[in-house]
Amino acid sequence: MTHIIDGHFDLLLDVAVQREQGRRKVIETDFLPEFVAGKVNIIVAAIFIDDKFLPEMGMRKALQQISALHAEASESPDKIMVCKNADDIQTAKETGKVGLVLSLEGAEPLSNDLSMIRVFYELGVRFMGLVWSRRNFVGDGSHFTPKREGRKGGLTDFGVQVVEEAEAMGMIIDVSHLNDEGFWDVMEFAKKPIIASHSNCRSIVNSMRNLTDEQIKAIASTNGVIGMNGVNIFVADTDEESDLEHLIDHVDHIVKLVGVEHIGLGLDMIEPFMKYDSPGSLDELPRKDFDVVKGHAKIPDLIRALSKRGYKDEAIERILSKNFMRVYREVWK
Numbered sequence: 001m002t003h004i005i006d007g008h009f010d011l012l013l014d015v016a017v018q019r020e021q022g023r024r025k026v027i028e029t030d031f032l033p034e035f036v037a038g039k040v041n042i043i044v045a046a047i048f049i050d051d052k053f054l055p056e057m058g059m060r061k062a063l064q065q066i067s068a069l070h071a072e073a074s075e076s077p078d079k080i081m082v083c084k085n086a087d088d089i090q091t092a093k094e095t096g097k098v099g100l101v102l103s104l105e106g107a108e109p110l111s112n113d114l115s116m117i118r119v120f121y122e123l124g125v126r127f128m129g130l131v132w133s134r135r136n137f138v139g140d141g142s143h144f145t146p147k148r149e150g151r152k153g154g155l156t157d158f159g160v161q162v163v164e165e166a167e168a169m170g171m172i173i174d175v176s177h178l179n180d181e182g183f184w185d186v187m188e189f190a191k192k193p194i195i196a197s198h199s200n201c202r203s204i205v206n207s208m209r210n211l212t213d214e215q216i217k218a219i220a221s222t223n224g225v226i227g228m229n230g231v232n233i234f235v236a237d238t239d240e241e242s243d244l245e246h247l248i249d250h251v252d253h254i255v256k257l258v259g260v261e262h263i264g265l266g267l268d269m270i271e272p273f274m275k276y277d278s279p280g281s282l283d284e285l286p287r288k289d290f291d292v293v294k295g296h297a298k299i300p301d302l303i304r305a306l307s308k309r310g311y312k313d314e315a316i317e318r319i320l321s322k323n324f325m326r327v328y329r330e331v332w333k
Contacts, residue, residue: 198266227266
């Protein structure tokens with residue numbers, strides 16, 4: 001079996017807090033056993049900034065999370081490494097290490113300064129998630145539930161510049177959490193494959209965080225990839241139905257629309273981080289959230305479920321890593 005990529009994990013939120021409290025080797029101690037048990041080789045580690053730190057502390061908190069990851073890699077050099085290109089990912093695989101790739105989940109740390117893109121690129125950030133589910137200088141996010149608000153906007157003029165500059169730098173544009181208006185603006189201005197790192201199908205679960213059939217087709221038209229999200233509220237309409245089978249229903253739907261070449265994993269596991277729930281972030285969720293895949297060690301259960309559904313090894317390998325790797329090789333310099 002090929003290696004496994006989880007295209008979205010809020011790892012650094014926890015690691016940075018733990019390190020502030022004096023702990024070291026947090027990834028090796030708390031997370032690595034799960035990664036190894038699930039044979040997960042590559043983790044896309046999201047940089048997420050809680051509402052309470054914005055706007056004043058957005059950049060500082062992002063830099064603290066990046067610093068935490070680099071410190072962890074230096075403390076556990078035989079176990080984990082920071083990956084900045086496809087060759088690094090191959091090295092991680094060959095040396096038996098877990099490779100970690102940095103992603104901005106929302107461009108808030110840039111503020112409205114385009115020159116910060118280069119700074120974050122040099123520090124290892126390789127994905128530009130334009131927004132979280134809120135408005136920033138780039139554009140508007142998709143709320144989890146309807147909110148009272150004024151007219152929604154697409155990408156701002158600054159947002160268009162961010163898309164173009166990030167692509168030119170060698171970052172992958174990530175449209176998860178972006179609203180519909182902004183999504184179609186990205187499709188107009190982006191020139192390279194784009195991803196939705198952790199989004200499912202809106203025709204199955206009618207959440208703005210999921211993608212319409214037309215959006216799925218648009219991402220596929222760029223040769224991009226959609227990472228399957230394992231959070232219950234994006235998997236099924238009821239908690240009782242939120243399970244592996246219903247998650248694979250989303251896989252089936254995308255396969256029928258555009259083929260298996262455009263699916264990856266972006267499981268967005270949240271249960272390890274629910275201790276950080278705060279007003280303005282998760283309070284607006286329509287129901288209490290949980291993970292359909294109970295930790296990275298349980299990914300083999302997902303693989304078996306795909307196999308039972310009729311997916312052959314080649315298709316499963318595409319979903320687990322090959323599709324994302326295709327995009328990485330094309331966009332990263």
